[in-house]
Amino acid sequence: TxxxxxxxxxxxxxxxxxxxxxxxxxxxxxxxxxxxxxxxxxxxxxxxxxxxxxxxxxxxxxxxxxxxxxxxxxxxxxxxxxxxxxxxxxxxxxxxxxxxxxxxxxxxxxxxxxxxxxxxxxxxxxxxxxxxxxxxxxxxxxxxxxxxxxxxxxxxxxxxxxxxxxxxxxxxxxxxxxxxxxxxxxxxxxxxxxxxxxxxxxxxxxxxxxxxxxxxxxxxxxxxxxxxxxxxxxxxxxxxxxLESVPGRLQRLRTDQPYQVLVDYAHTPDAISHAVSTVRECVPGRVICMFGAGGNRDVSKRPLMGQAAALADVCVVTSDNPRSESPQEIIDQIISGMPATCSPLVEPDRRTAIQLAIQQAQPGDAVLICGKGHESVQIVGTQRHEFNDCLTAEAVLKELSSPRMRYSA
Missing domain, CATH: 3.40.1190.10 (Mur-like, catalytic domain)
Structure with a gap:
């Protein structure tokens, strides 16, 4: 003081x-x-x-x-x-x-x-x-x-x-x-x-x-x-x-796909629950929620985050900032809180997980990417890597919109 x-x-x-x-x-x-x-x-x-x-x-x-x-x-x-x-x-x-x-x-x-x-x-x-x-x-x-x-x-x-x-x-x-x-x-x-x-x-x-x-x-x-x-x-x-929007807070990405993609900073059980519930009320289709939990942080909230995310129709569990912890161990702790009826997709690599989540989307669905919001780095071990959920998702959406991808689909 x-x-x-x-x-x-x-x-x-x-x-x-x-x-x-x-x-x-x-x-x-x-x-x-x-x-x-x-x-x-x-x-x-x-x-x-x-x-x-x-x-x-x-x-x-x-x-x-x-x-x-x-x-x-x-x-x-x-x-x-x-x-x-x-x-x-x-x-x-x-x-x-x-x-x-x-x-x-x-x-x-x-x-x-x-x-x-x-x-x-x-x-x-x-x-x-x-x-x-x-x-x-x-x-x-x-x-x-x-x-x-x-x-x-x-x-x-x-x-x-x-x-x-x-x-x-x-x-x-x-x-x-x-x-x-x-x-x-x-x-x-x-x-x-x-x-x-x-x-x-x-x-x-x-x-x-x-x-x-x-x-x-x-x-x-x-x-x-x-x-x-x-x-x-x-x-x-x-x-x-x-006020039009706040970066990384239920931020809607522009897409020509017949589904929505939103990025949110939700990284607590309560925030994830609110985000999933909000999106569910606003879309006719399913809610696909991708999220992870930070390493070297509150361990007790991880299963509670899993429980909250299980309110979504599809869950993709991935890494957030694993820091010095094992990404897979964090994921296992998250999944331990999910009900037996929930069968999450697991992909420790966050970039690949975003792609996986978007690939699940069908017309009328919403993909909710939780955890990092506006952040521009991912911390793995002691290294800080450039990473932004919005930019990553936009790159995936751009690839899906390319003529080559439309033709192959």
């Missing part, structure tokens, strides 16, 4: 960094930060973003190497924003960063908690320690600033008892659960959904280009955080509607 404060004091000797909002949670951090940035920008304010995909100073961005920067780099990033004339910032705050106090010197004007499910037990050891690390985001709030909880998630719904009575808490929920702010999906198709958001003082009708109930939850949380910043309702609506 002292180091973080010293770094920020050196960066801002005469004042505070840009107005900041922090978002934590197991899943949905990236999408919610992109939504909130879009809303803030629609209000006419220059906004930066620090997170899993990119670090953006309000004018230009660089690829991110981790979700939340170390304290010294965080202070430098805020300094760069201030120099660019950026007055606001939205940042993802990971459980690791909260535990290590990387953001201890960032005063938050609002904080949001998307959800808490299983992840990172390789680091936190216990579920309770993981939850406690997430709740430390409340310690970053300025006096009187609110913590917004997505109580659609059962764990978030139980957080009030763990929080200090001095922390102002605002709740939000989708799907009929009681909360201070609510939302309901009115209609949806494979390209968009209409969501009715009921804030404490007004009702908003929003056409989201991001599909899935989990994105309705993300949009509601972003809207409530924006409302806490006193952003006008019309800017909340336009900000949510202007």
């Amino acid at each position: 002292a180091f973080a404060r010293a770094c920020m004091a050196l960066a801002f000797p005469n004042g505070y960094p840009p107005v900041s909002c922090g978002i934590t949670g197991t899943n949905g951090k990236t999408t919610t930060t992109w939504m909130l940035r879009s809303i803030i920008e629609q209000s006419g304010v220059q906004c930066g973003l620090l997170g899993t995909i990119q670090n953006h100073n309000g004018l230009e961005s660089v690829p991110a190497t981790m979700t939340t920067l170390p304290a010294d780099q965080l202070a430098t990033a805020f300094q760069t924003m201030a120099a660019a004339g950026t007055t606001h910032c939205v940042l993802e705050v990971s459980s690791h960063a909260l535990d290590q106090r990387r953001a201890a010197a960032v005063p938050l004007s609002a904080a949001g908690l998307t959800n808490i499910t299983q992840d990172h037990l390789d680091y936190h050891q216990t579920r309770d320690a993981y939850i406690e690390s997430k709740l430390q985001i409340a310690d970053l709030l300025e006096p009187g600033a609110p913590l917004i909880l997505n109580t659609t998630n059962d764990v978030c719904g139980q957080m009030n008892d763990r929080l200090s009575c001095s922390t102002p808490v605002i709740t939000c929920a989708v799907g009929g659960r009681p909360a201070d702010n609510t939302a309901a999906v009115v209609r949806q198709n494979h390209r968009s959904q209409n969501v009715r958001i009921t804030l404490s003082h007004t009702e908003l009708d929003v056409r989201l280009k991001l599909i899935g109930r989990h994105n309705a939850e993300n949009a509601l949380l972003a809207a409530v955080m924006a409302d806490a910043l006193r952003i006008a309702p019309e800017h909340i609506v336009s900000g949510l509607e202007q």
